[in-house]
Amino acid sequence: MATATGQGDIRDRLGIEHPIVGFTPSEHVAAAISRAGGLGVLGCVRFNDxxxxxxxxxxxxxxxxxxxYGVDVVMPMNAPTEGSAIDLSTLIPQEHRDFVDRTLEELGVPALPGGVAEGAGVLGWLHSVxxxxxxxxxxxxxxxxxxxxGSPPKDVIDxxxxxxxPVAALAGRVVHAQRQVDDGVDIVVAQGHEAGGHTGEITSMVLLPEVVDAVGDRALVLGAGGIGCGRQVAAALALGASGVWMGSAWLLAEEYGKGFPGSAAMQDAxxxxxxxxxxRSRIYSGKPARLLRSRWSEAWAAPDAPEPLPMPLQNLLVAEAHLRISAAEDPGVIAMPAGQIIGRFDRIRPVADMMADLVEETRTAIARLAAF
Structure with missing residues (x-):
């Protein structure tokens, strides 16, 4: 599969067959992506231990x-504080706690048997972890x-x-990409507004060529946001990317259901x-992130809802709520990052089948464009 030129070939740099990088919190999905010729990247924020x-x-x-395979960590550039979960919890207003408790009750989300450990789900958002x-x-x-x-600290890059x-960082603006490359980042993931999870305000069609023009002579650039089929992979390559970074598409992978409570309800939703x-809201982590719309997100958009707290306090506030929501297995009350690309998926399939279709459709799209 052809890729754009620049600082080499992403396939050679990462030792992969196809220029497709797949982010996922599931090790089963990550392994399947890698076995199919892409690069599975495991999201590590869920690991407190x-x-x-x-x-x-x-x-x-x-x-x-x-x-x-790769790993993805979360290092907020401007976290409000660092410390134990107990220390951080003292910074959460009682108003916010009351709102979360009241909302879960109104949504019919039961408590977890035995409760959860203090700070569960938040420690992975701290620099030290x-x-x-x-x-x-x-x-x-x-x-x-x-x-x-964004860019990890210089000592982490070193x-x-x-x-x-090599080190990669996600960027939503050209200035962020330039700063990342100046810091020593090797691969910039230009993530457009359409993407799931933390994302900026500029769409992929505009952002990707801007980033390629700004840093493509010094780093490899991957396109992210709104990519779920081979035609969109080909479009990213046509815009100058060396490959693509995909996340939301793998939520519908058959392998995702292994070991994740509530995965059936999430996939149904x-x-x-x-x-x-x-x-797109700050309710998930304190920073703008695109989520699946649900009764949970709608409750936070109500006039009487409090403003989300800054990272990592918001995540600490809602960590137990997210665990309870997952355990409830109610498709109408899902708290899950997801991009706009979810609208094109209508079935659950093995990763190998998804990857085969991506590669074939990309080749077909590139061949069709060559006729012009």
Whole structure:
């Protein structure tokens, strides 16, 4: 499959067959993407415990047929504070706690049997934990370390480079991409407004060529946001990208259901969603992120709802709520990052089938464009 020129070939740089990078919180999906010739990137924010991440990466080492994989950490550039979950919890207003409790009750979301540990779901959003995750990852064989919130600190980049591992960062504006490359980032993921999760205000069609023109002579650029089929992969390549970064598409992978409570309800909600059934809000983490629209998101948009807190306080506030929502398995009350591309998916399939269709349709689209 042809790719744009620039600082080499993303396939050679990452040791992959196809210029397709797939982000996912599921190690089963990540492994399947890598086995199919792409690069599966495991989202690490759900891991509060270094030993749990270490064991998961052991599993990836053993289940990727020797193919490369990557890891994605979350290092907020401007976190309001750092400390234990108990310390952070003192900064959350009682008004916000009362709102969450009242909303869960109104939505019929039951409590978890036995409750949850203090700080569950928040520690992975802290610098100290993200750094520990990088240290754990480098004891394995990642082909890439990515930061979902921009450029990692310089010492983290240096640590990865010393181990021979390239670093990627997501950017929503040209100025962010330029700063990242100046810091030593090797791969910029230009993520447009359409994308799921943390995303900016500029659409992919505008952002991607701007980023390629600004930094494409110094770093590889991947297109992200609104990519779910081969025609969209070809479009990203035509705009100058060296490859694509996909996230939301893999939520409908058959492998996603392994080990994730509430995955059946989430996939059911996605199957019935259109491209207009997402909302960009700060309710998930404190930073703007695109989520599946649901009764949970609508409650936060009501006039009497409090303003979301800054990161990582908002995540600490809603961490238990998200666990309860997942366990409730109600498709109408999903709290899940998802991009506008979800409107084109109508079935659950194995990753291998999804990847085969992506590659074939990309080749067909490129051949058709060549006729012009």
């Amino acid at each position: 270094a030993e749990e991440l270490d064991a998961t990466l052991d599993w990836l080492d053993a289940n990727t047929d020797g193919k490369p 993200a750094r520990a995750q990088v240290d754990v990852a480098l004891r394995h064989r990642p082909a890439l370390i990515a930061n979902a919130l 640590e990865a480079h010393a181990a021979g591992v 996605l199957l019935h969603a259109s491209s207009s059934d997402t909302v």
